[in-house]
Amino acid sequence: MYKKVQILILLMTLIGHIGLAQTYSGRSNSVAVDYSTEKRGGEAKIATSEKEETIKEALRSSSEPTYHALIIGVSNYEYAGANLPNLDKPTKDAEELYSVLTTKYNFEPKNVTLLKDPDRATVIDTFHGLADIVTEKDNLMIFYAGHGYYDKPKDFGYWLPSDAKAESTANWIPNSTIKDYISAIPSKHTLLITDACFGGSIFKTRAVGGMSQMKVHELYKDRSRKAITSGSLTEVPDESFFVYMLIKTLDENEFDYLPASTVFSRIYEPVMNNAPTVPQFGVIQGAGDEGGDFIFIRRK
Structure with missing residues (x-):
């Protein structure tokens, strides 16, 4: 047991x-x-x-670019009259564009100058200052809304600042002066957008085709001096459908990288269908364009 x-x-x-x-x-x-x-x-x-592709990698750039902007809206004229009436929308449009650029794109507020109803001296001084600040690695967008004038016999276009007089060109700003400053500012890419009468006189070449199909880094590689205008050599209305579509396109865009040529292609047909003007896109001749394009970069 x-x-x-x-x-x-x-x-x-x-x-x-x-x-x-x-x-x-x-x-x-x-x-x-x-x-x-x-x-x-x-x-x-x-x-x-x-990690997500960085801006430097997407653009194939040695550094992340700084974006500058000069936004000008002129609604109130010191010498307003029958031949030079005040406008309602330009300063409001300028404010809206400022908001979209600084909140949805890589434009830091410190690098964006908003001028409301500036006189000629203020505009010229601001351009002069940009020529000292902007570097060859930076990008610059210039926007102007207000009265403009085209002298057909002389083939001369002008912006009219707030101290302009209808009977004198002394304070008018010639397109040639604007082009000279654009040439002098050593940015990699400069985009000029104008919503002014006779804005199309800033350039002679039109419709740079096929750019939207290129890759972002290909567009960014070469310097550019491009312009988008609300109309050719005709008057544009105070209530601008062109600016409405411009701001709407930028505000609703969902792509991280948006070329200026794509912006133009998105606004062209709606403006044609709803406004009496024909928007224009092209090279600013003699300003240093090498075939590239301005790229809007959306904030992450």
Whole structure:
């Protein structure tokens, strides 16, 4: 009987060892499961660590560019009259564009100058200051809304600042002066957008086709001096559908990189269908364009 008890105890001990071995084996399996979980976690970590393409990588640029903007709206004229009436919309349009650029695109407020009803001296001084600040790695957008004038016999176009007089050109700003400043400012890309009467006189070449199909880095590689205008050599209305579509396009855009040529292609047909003017897009001749395009970069 004693021997039977010993055998029973021995068997129970062996079973206990086997159980421990199974338990250890189970723990070993648990470790394996835990390891596979860690592996999956590691894989997830690798996936999430794949950083989004940086701006430098997308543009294939050695540095991330700084974006500058000069936004001008002239609604109130010091010498307003029948031949030079005040306007309602330009300063409001300028404010809206400022808001879109500084909140939705890579335009830091400190690099954006908003001029409401400036006189000639203020505009010229601001251009002069930009020529000292903007570098060859920076980009510049210029916007003007207000009265303009085209002298057809002389083939001369003008912006009319707030101190302009209808009967004298002394304070008018010739398109040639604007072009000279655009040439002098050493930016990589400059885009001029004008919503003014006779704005199309700023250039002679039209419809730079096929640019929207190029890759972003290809467009960005070469310097550009482009202009988008609300109309050619005709008057434009105070209530500008052109500016409405410009701001709407920029505001609703969902692409990280938006070329100026694409902006134009999106606004061209709606403006043609709803306004008496024909918008224009082209090279500012003699200002240093090398075939590139201005790229709007959306904030992340």
